[in-house]
Amino acid sequence: MARPEYQAPPEVFYSECEARKYSQNSRMIDIQVQMSERAVELLALSDEPHFLLDLGCGSGLSGSVLEDQGHTWVGIDISSAMLDVALERDVEGDLLLGDLGQGLPFRAGAFDGAVSISALQWLCNADKSSHHPAKRLYTFFSSLYACMNRTARAVFQFYPENSDQMELVTSQAMRAGFFGGVVVDYPNSTKAKKFFLVLMSGGAAPLPKPMGESEEKEGISYTSKREQLKKMRGKPLKKSREWILEKKERRRRQGKPTRHDTKYSGRKRSGRF
Incomplete structure (x- = not known):
């Protein structure tokens, strides 16, 4: 099967x-959430809330991961259909329709970090006669560099077609002022292998350690490790009463319409209905 980015431009492909379909497939949702949580881990943020940018936010699945961890976010995507689904899902982040290849319209130093899931490879295509991938990538990365503070990181999960495409992406990012490189999780696994471009705006630093064979052999799942970390930090488990009340309180602080708390908030249904 042809790669999605070779079938049609993203604003057409994501009708x-x-x-x-993308936002209702449970398998795709699970994968998206896992990659988003790994991307946030690679950001190496402190425990306090941050203002983050979600690049190619789609239907807001990755944004939901950001808000679950207490962060405020802004998402940008080229597909109006995907953004419509995000609005229906009532995500907490602000949404913007835009083409990453034309640059980002945000003020300088606005964001504490950025994540992107399965979007970067689309910029390597020339969908129109006016599109030049190297120029579009440089325009994107230079505008991203400008709108991030000087301690911020950006993490992109992407699917490079080959080494030449990976070189194209990384070279334009470095040319725009970033430091960093590619972290490859499970490099020896065809199924679990994932590429993350980790960019640093404040100077060179060691790249994060990739997840690899030792974890696979020991049978340690990233999900179980993630849940243990949440418990250690004292954060409520997702969908619990405490988690729901925290989320409602965030919405109130943002001035969004929110239902009143009652004794039924977060209570499980009995199954009789």
């Missing part, structure tokens, strides 16, 4: 039908 209303495709956007809903």
Whole structure:
């Protein structure tokens, strides 16, 4: 099967039908959430809330991971159909329709970090006669560099087609002022292998350690480690009463309409209905 980015431009490929299918497939949701949580881990943020940018936010699945961890976020995507689904899902982040290849319209130093899931490879295509991938990548990375503070990181999970495409992406990022490189999780696994471009705006630093064979052999799942970390930090488990009340309180602080707390908030249904 041809790669999605070779079938049509993203704003065409992610039609209303495709956007809903992508956002309702439980397997794809699980994968998206796991990659988003790994991307946030690679950001190496402190425990306090941060203001983050979600690049190619789609239907807001990755943004939901950011808000679950207490962060405020802004998402940008080229597909209006995907953004419509995000609005229906009532995500907490602000949403913007835009083409990453034309640059980002944010003020200098606005964000504490940025994540992107499965979007970067689309910029390597020339969908129009006016598109030049190297120029579009440089425009994108230079505008991203400008709108991040000087201690911020950006983490991109992407699917490079080959080494030449990976070189194209990384060279334009370095040319724009970033330091960093590619972290490859599970490099010896065809199924679990994932590429993360980790960019640093404040100077060179060692790249994070990739997840590899030792964890696979020992049977340690990233999900179980993630849940243990949440418990250690004292954060409520997702969908619990405490988690729901925290989320509602965040919405109130943001001035969004929120239902009142009652004794039924977060209570499980009995199964009789």
